[in-house]
Amino acid sequence: MVTDIMVAFLPFIILLPLIGSIIIGLGGMLFPSFRSQEKLIGAIGTAMVALPFIILVYMTASFEGSAITFKLWSWMRGGDLDISFSYLLDQLSLLMGLIVTGVGSLIHVYSIGYMHGDKGYYKFFAYLNLFIFAMLNLILGDNMVVMFLGWEGVGLCSYLLIGFWYTDMLKAKAAQKAFVANRIGDFALMVAMFLIFTTIHSFSFGEIGAQVEALADYRIWIPLLIFIAATGKSAQIPLFVWLPDAMAGPTPVSALIHAATMVTSGIYLIARVSPLFLAAPEVMLLIGIIACLTALIAALIAIAQNDIKKILAYSTVSQLGFMFMALGVGAFTTAIFHVMTHAFFKACLFLGSGSVIHAMEHVEGVKDPQDIRTMGGLAKHMPSTSKTFWISTLAIAGIPLLSGFFSKDEILASLFFGGYTEPVYWGIWGIALFTAMLTAFYMTRVAYLTFNGMERFPKGARPHESPAVMTAPLWILATLAILGGYLGLPALLHVPHVLNDMWLATEGGIGAEGLISNSVQMVENMHEHHSMEYLLLPLSALIAVGTWFFTRRFYTNNGLGGDKKVQQLFGRLYSVMENKFYIDELYEKTILTPFMLFSKYVVAWVEKNIVDGFVRATYLGVANVGEVFKRLQTGLVQNYLLLVSMGVILVLAYIIFT
Amino acid sequence: MEAGVQTLLFWFFAILGIGGGVGLIFNRNPVYSALCLILNFFSISGLYLSLSAEFLAAIQVLVYAGAIMVLFLFVIMLLNLSEEKGILDITPTRLLSLLLGIALVVELLYVFREFADDSVKGAFQYGKVEPLGQMLMTEYLFPFEMISVILLSALIGAILIARKYSYSED
Amino acid sequence: MDLSSLQPSVLSYLAVSTLMFVLGMIGVLSRKNGIIIFMCIELMLNAVNLSLVTFSKLHDNATGSMMVFFVMCVAAAEAVVGLSIFIALFRNKLDIDINSVNIFKW
Numbered sequence: 001m002v003t004d005i006m007v008a009f010l011p012f013i014i015l016l017p018l019i020g021s022i023i024i025g026l027g028g029m030l031f032p033s034f035r036s037q038e039k040l041i042g043a044i045g046t047a048m049v050a051l052p053f054i055i056l057v058y059m060t061a062s063f064e065g066s067a068i069t070f071k072l073w074s075w076m077r078g079g080d081l082d083i084s085f086s087y088l089l090d091q092l093s094l095l096m097g098l099i100v101t102g103v104g105s106l107i108h109v110y111s112i113g114y115m116h117g118d119k120g121y122y123k124f125f126a127y128l129n130l131f132i133f134a135m136l137n138l139i140l141g142d143n144m145v146v147m148f149l150g151w152e153g154v155g156l157c158s159y160l161l162i163g164f165w166y167t168d169m170l171k172a173k174a175a176q177k178a179f180v181a182n183r184i185g186d187f188a189l190m191v192a193m194f195l196i197f198t199t200i201h202s203f204s205f206g207e208i209g210a211q212v213e214a215l216a217d218y219r220i221w222i223p224l225l226i227f228i229a230a231t232g233k234s235a236q237i238p239l240f241v242w243l244p245d246a247m248a249g250p251t252p253v254s255a256l257i258h259a260a261t262m263v264t265s266g267i268y269l270i271a272r273v274s275p276l277f278l279a280a281p282e283v284m285l286l287i288g289i290i291a292c293l294t295a296l297i298a299a300l301i302a303i304a305q306n307d308i309k310k311i312l313a314y315s316t317v318s319q320l321g322f323m324f325m326a327l328g329v330g331a332f333t334t335a336i337f338h339v340m341t342h343a344f345f346k347a348c349l350f351l352g353s354g355s356v357i358h359a360m361e362h363v364e365g366v367k368d369p370q371d372i373r374t375m376g377g378l379a380k381h382m383p384s385t386s387k388t389f390w391i392s393t394l395a396i397a398g399i400p401l402l403s404g405f406f407s408k409d410e411i412l413a414s415l416f417f418g419g420y421t422e423p424v425y426w427g428i429w430g431i432a433l434f435t436a437m438l439t440a441f442y443m444t445r446v447a448y449l450t451f452n453g454m455e456r457f458p459k460g461a462r463p464h465e466s467p468a469v470m471t472a473p474l475w476i477l478a479t480l481a482i483l484g485g486y487l488g489l490p491a492l493l494h495v496p497h498v499l500n501d502m503w504l505a506t507e508g509g510i511g512a513e514g515l516i517s518n519s520v521q522m523v524e525n526m527h528e529h530h531s532m533e534y535l536l537l538p539l540s541a542l543i544a545v546g547t548w549f550f551t552r553r554f555y556t557n558n559g560l561g562g563d564k565k566v567q568q569l570f571g572r573l574y575s576v577m578e579n580k581f582y583i584d585e586l587y588e589k590t591i592l593t594p595f596m597l598f599s600k601y602v603v604a605w606v607e608k609n610i611v612d613g614f615v616r617a618t619y620l621g622v623a624n625v626g627e628v629f630k631r632l633q634t635g636l637v638q639n640y641l642l643l644v645s646m647g648v649i650l651v652l653a654y655i656i657f658t
Numbered sequence: 659m660e661a662g663v664q665t666l667l668f669w670f671f672a673i674l675g676i677g678g679g680v681g682l683i684f685n686r687n688p689v690y691s692a693l694c695l696i697l698n699f700f701s702i703s704g705l706y707l708s709l710s711a712e713f714l715a716a717i718q719v720l721v722y723a724g725a726i727m728v729l730f731l732f733v734i735m736l737l738n739l740s741e742e743k744g745i746l747d748i749t750p751t752r753l754l755s756l757l758l759g760i761a762l763v764v765e766l767l768y769v770f771r772e773f774a775d776d777s778v779k780g781a782f783q784y785g786k787v788e789p790l791g792q793m794l795m796t797e798y799l800f801p802f803e804m805i806s807v808i809l810l811s812a813l814i815g816a817i818l819i820a821r822k823y824s825y826s827e828d
Numbered sequence: 829m830d831l832s833s834l835q836p837s838v839l840s841y842l843a844v845s846t847l848m849f850v851l852g853m854i855g856v857l858s859r860k861n862g863i864i865i866f867m868c869i870e871l872m873l874n875a876v877n878l879s880l881v882t883f884s885k886l887h888d889n890a891t892g893s894m895m896v897f898f899v900m901c902v903a904a905a906e907a908v909v910g911l912s913i914f915i916a917l918f919r920n921k922l923d924i925d926i927n928s929v930n931i932f933k934w
Binding site: 638642645649 | 751754755758761762765768769
């Protein structure tokens with residue numbers, strides 16, 4: 001009974017955001033007067049995300065534990081190929097759906113205030129709703145094709161929204177960069193899908209989970225390709241370069257797409273097909289290594305940046321690295337846990353930074369409203385923003401009792417216990433611990449330099465607090481950033497881990513039910529060396545609190561001068577960090593420049609002589625042949641009829657007499 | 659139907675019909691051509707009768723000979739066409755069409771030769787109105803309805819095409 | 829007189845139908861007067877109708893007769909539209925020689 005109701009509601013979850021997008025987009029395109037109806041647009045846009053959220057809350061509350069698949073309609077069919085728009089409701093997709101629509105609605109509300117007065121107001125909401133639609137396809141899709149549609153759809157929306165202010169060449173280029181970097185990953189994903197289909201003749205996640213043995217031929221390749229796809233979407237080495245540039249988009253976009261939801265789709269995908277990864281420990285180790293390098297490098301870069309959004313962007317890359325580390329050690333549920341907590345505090349941080357930028361834009365004499373060096377002391381002027389930003393900062397830094405602490409500690413513990421099986425994970429654990437320390441450092445730095453200390457913007461200016469429509473989402477997200485972690489309390493407290501034990505890793509076997517299961521080895525290690533947790537938990541707490549305390553005092557004493565001391569500490573490495581490890585330059589030298597040169601000389605010649613020659617030959621040939629045969633076109637009906645009857649009679653003769 | 663009557667009907671109307679067809683294509687004056695065609699249609703109607711397809715024979719006379727040919731004659735007289743000249747001139751096109759015609763006759767008769775021994779004397783229940791009407795209202799209901807749409811669109815199309823355009827008003 | 833040797837078979841009907849069809853075809857291919865060509869097309873349609881009725885009788889099956897019925901309806905519609913086209917043509921060219929209509933010539 002409940003299932004029937006859920007199935008009846010399911011299409012609405014998917015379609016409402018699409019409908020909203022169409023209404024707002026078409027309305028804005030066709031009726032210029034609609035464009036200035038900001039309240040109406042904002043209300044429609046928000047409602048079309050909030051309604052699915054409410055439906056999803058209801059579904060989650062009445063969920064009975066067994067996955068529900070629902071087929072909207074059959075899309076294409078032929079031979080073994082049977083692709084339909086079918087959707088899967090299970091614990092994982094419900095959780096992701098709640099995050100996407102929940103955080104999404106808050107960000108829609110926030111955008112009503114943030115985008116106020118923008119020329120493309122209606123476009124913005126149309127794109128945002130379209131994004132939610134694509135994202136829901138991605139996470140609710142029951143087969144890889146629907147998932148891939150969503151995957152491409154979020155890529156498209158990301159492109160549209162990064163380049164939202166496309167008249168600025170830099171922003172348009174950032175959008176292109178994001179698009180191209182994502183294409184590389186998408187290509188890998190397509191190849192992985194083809195490999196899966198040729199082997200088991202199905203795209204469905206259930207089948208993939210059930211037929212891992214049948215895929216043994218591509219045991220390494222499929223997970224590897226899926227991981228490459230994830231590096232594109234979720235910004236890991238080597239494809240992470242697009243995410244910092246993606247900050248060119250409006251800040252709500254950075255919060256929604258480039259922090260809370262889209263960038264975590266790679267983690268979702270890997271968790272969804274976790275059985276494939278469990279069968280390939282080599283790939284898991286590779287994921288772990290790459291993830292920890294990503295986390296470390298991004299954290300190092302974040303230390304040397306001064307643009308508030310850039311710092312948050314690198315922080316996102318670093319936190320995504322943490323999630324991938326958890327995937328790498330086989331702690332899939334832990335990764336999803338961190339996806340959730342990260343969505344709360346990172347969305348809050350980005351929205352807070354948006355609030356700050358919003359305020360700084362109205363301060364006379366500030367050249368770059370995103371530069372933390374021209375901020376400082378904003379806590380006085382923007383109490384709500386400051387408080388929520390600090391809460392989220394402490395959460396991401398891993399201060400005990402806040403959400404980030406629980407999820408990050410779980411990742412670190414998983415890595416540590418994975419080390420009993422494969423010692424390399426101990427190395428990763430060490431780096432991760434160090435990265436956690438760096439995180440606490442740079443996050444405290446950005447929060448402190450923004451909100452505390454001396455006012456470095458022109459004297460007499462009074463940056464104003466954002467309107468309630470913007471601060472309300474901040475407070476909700478900050479509350480979630482505090483409470484979100486209590487869904488997954490550490491095992492040593494001997495209370496149930498709500499997310500893992502009661503929700504995600506329910507009984508029902510591996511993958512077949514669409515559920516995710518953690519690496520058995522890692523979990524066994526955890527039980528065996530249970531007592532180590534008494535050491536690990538205080539250790540990470542100590543590191544977080546210590547770093548936070550130290551950093552705060554350090555910047556209180558030194559102000560902006562603190563950065564100089566940090567520079568001295570890191571020595572020559574600092575300029576490397578400041579220049580983002582020269583990765584963009586490296587790509588330019590090794591890939592772009594040779595490619596451009598190749599195009600300039602080789603391709604230009606080919607283009608001119610072979611391609612154009614072929615085109616010329618084609619049209620000349622057609623023209624000459626036509627010159628001859630046009631004489632058949634006498635315009636006289638009887639000639640045509642004569643030829644037709646001749647043809648008919650000849651064909652008839654052929655049929656009869658042979 | 660009695661065999662002798664059928665034989666007589668067949669030969670009479672076969673010769674009359676083919677004569678009408680020949681008259682159609684060899685007459686200079688379109689009015690005579692049309693009259694020959696009417697003759698042909700009546701003969702075909704007679705042939706239907708000899709096949710005991712009474713209903714079709716009736717509507718052959720009603721629809722073709724009665725309605726369509728009247729329309730033709732009406733148009734021919736409305737246009738007041740002059741007689742066509744040189745209809746017996748031998749041109750390459752005409753020679754070729756004659757050859758094609760002979761080839762087609764040969765081909766078709768070659769195909770139809772297997773019907774040489776089939777008799778046309780058997781029962782034919784669908785010659786009557788009632789079974790045909792029942793078929794029309796049951797199995798062929800959809801085509802039947804479509805035909806009405808086609809007739810309607812032909813009606814509208816004919817009015818549109820043939821009306822006098824006055825370019826002054828729009 | 830013994831008529832049994834003259835007894836028509838299905839082939840006889842089909843032969844008559846074939847001859848009428850070919851006469852119509854030759855007319856369509858040879859005459860210049862548009863309306864006569866049009867009448868020849870009607871002749872061809874009728875020839876085919878005749879063979880349809882013959883087959884319908886042969887198999888005692890309704891499909892052939894039904895087809896004839898529909899062909900007649902379509903022919904009526906076609907005659908109306910075709911003749912109105914000739915009227916429009918005549919109004920423009922004062923002639924319905926189809927060789928005078930060759931605007932599709934290269």
